[in-house]
Amino acid sequence: MKKPSAVKTSLFAAEEREQKLDRKGDLLSVLEKHVSFAALAAEVDRIAPRAESTQGGRPPYPTELMVRVLVLQHLYKLSDEAMEYQLLDRLSFQRFCGLRHSASIPDEKTLWVFRERIREAGGADALFNAVQQQLQQQGFIARGGQIIDATLVEAPRQHLHKDDKAIVAQDATPANWTPAQRRQKDTDASWTKKHSKSHHGYKLSISADRQHKFIRKRHVSTAKEHDTKHFEQVLDRTNTSRDVWADKGYEDRQREQRLNAAGWRPHIQRKAKPGKPQSDCQKKRNTRIARPRARVEHVFGAMSAMGGKFIRTIGLARAEFGLSIKAAVYNLQRLCTLKEAGIVPI
Numbered sequence: 001m002k003k004p005s006a007v008k009t010s011l012f013a014a015e016e017r018e019q020k021l022d023r024k025g026d027l028l029s030v031l032e033k034h035v036s037f038a039a040l041a042a043e044v045d046r047i048a049p050r051a052e053s054t055q056g057g058r059p060p061y062p063t064e065l066m067v068r069v070l071v072l073q074h075l076y077k078l079s080d081e082a083m084e085y086q087l088l089d090r091l092s093f094q095r096f097c098g099l100r101h102s103a104s105i106p107d108e109k110t111l112w113v114f115r116e117r118i119r120e121a122g123g124a125d126a127l128f129n130a131v132q133q134q135l136q137q138q139g140f141i142a143r144g145g146q147i148i149d150a151t152l153v154e155a156p157r158q159h160l161h162k163d164d165k166a167i168v169a170q171d172a173t174p175a176n177w178t179p180a181q182r183r184q185k186d187t188d189a190s191w192t193k194k195h196s197k198s199h200h201g202y203k204l205s206i207s208a209d210r211q212h213k214f215i216r217k218r219h220v221s222t223a224k225e226h227d228t229k230h231f232e233q234v235l236d237r238t239n240t241s242r243d244v245w246a247d248k249g250y251e252d253r254q255r256e257q258r259l260n261a262a263g264w265r266p267h268i269q270r271k272a273k274p275g276k277p278q279s280d281c282q283k284k285r286n287t288r289i290a291r292p293r294a295r296v297e298h299v300f301g302a303m304s305a306m307g308g309k310f311i312r313t314i315g316l317a318r319a320e321f322g323l324s325i326k327a328a329v330y331n332l333q334r335l336c337t338l339k340e341a342g343i344v345p346i
Contacts (some may be wrong), residue, residue, distance in 0.1 A: 014091070014100075021092055028096040030336045031071070036134060041067045043130040048121035061106050066114045067127075068097045069106060074322075074329040077307025080108035119317070124324035128218070131328040135214060135335060139345030144211030145243030145265075146236050147296040148250065150227040151303075153323060154310045155189040155201035188316035190224040199223055201311070202319045206327065207234040208299050210245070210292055212345075214334055215299060215327045220320040228252055243267060245293040248286075269293075303330050 010016060022029050041064035050060060072093060073083050086093050087105040094100045164174045168187050177185070189201050203225060207217040217234040227249040235244070244259065248269045259266045269286045272278045303326060311322050
């Protein structure tokens with residue numbers, strides 16, 4: 001006699017699994033509910049129109065499908081190869097991309113070509129701004145002031161000969177490098193130290209609004225550039241409040257004077273001077289600033305969970321594209337979190 005088993009066959013097993021996913025709060029279903037991917041796809045087609053082919057061949061995948069795949073890659077920190085496998089294997093990904101009944105899925109080469117197409121056309125700005133537009137349409141405008149900060153993003157470490165290092169340090173390329181070496185060596189990433197620890201890669205500077213913790217402005221630079229250099233580039237002038245918070249790395253009395261003259265209210269922590277400890281008043285001021293400023297660390301923490309603290313690409317241009325899309329995807333995820341929590345924009 002066959003032993004009883006909890007495994008039951010059903011003609012409707014796939015539908016039943018999808019219903020269970022929805023009950024458990026599938027993030028992709030929530031994204032589908034609150035985000036207009038058609039609008040994002042329209043922006044991609046506007047900035048990077050697909051070249052028309054008169055020679056036939058396989059028709060291209062819809063732009064909206066490819067945008068959805070791009071979001072998945074940054075949401076789950078997947079390489080092109082891993083993304084192709086997951087599209088073949090994972091039910092929720094297939095449903096999200098509309099590929100449940102498709103005999104073909106985008107392969108890793110197709111994903112790379114699509115990403116390069118929109119990168120070369122400046123699509124990172126277009127997609128980031130399109131997401132900002134959706135936030136504003138749903139009432140989530142920049143409120144409550146802004147917090148400016150930067151984080152280091154690690155890149156694969158380069159193994160260079162001593163002579164090559166000296167040449168690269170002067171922003172030049174060794175003449176004896178082959179074309180393959182020129183493609184594979186990242187001469188834009190640089191070294192820096194933070195808390196006595198060496199880091200190699202890039203730096204992401206952002207401005208996040210205090211009210212909702214959305215990234216409103218971002219800038220990508222090589223790691224060795226100081227945080228304070230990009231303060232003005234990420235200063236969000238659309239925020240309804242003139243309050244600006246930043247940590248000790250942004251202390252600059254002349255900048256604060258300019259901000260005050262322009263009507264801003266800067267709240268920037270103070271550093272202790274060599275041989276002169278901070279007074280109790282200064283310590284209390286730093287503590288008072290630290291509380292609202294700490295909200296930006298939540299943003300970096302969420303991006304880190306999405307793989308935002310490491311990139312696989314080579315060169316500043318691709319790093320800027322990848323981190324900009326990562327910031328846009330973070331904003332989409334944050335939007336869904338607020339909407340599902342019933343947060344109503346004031």
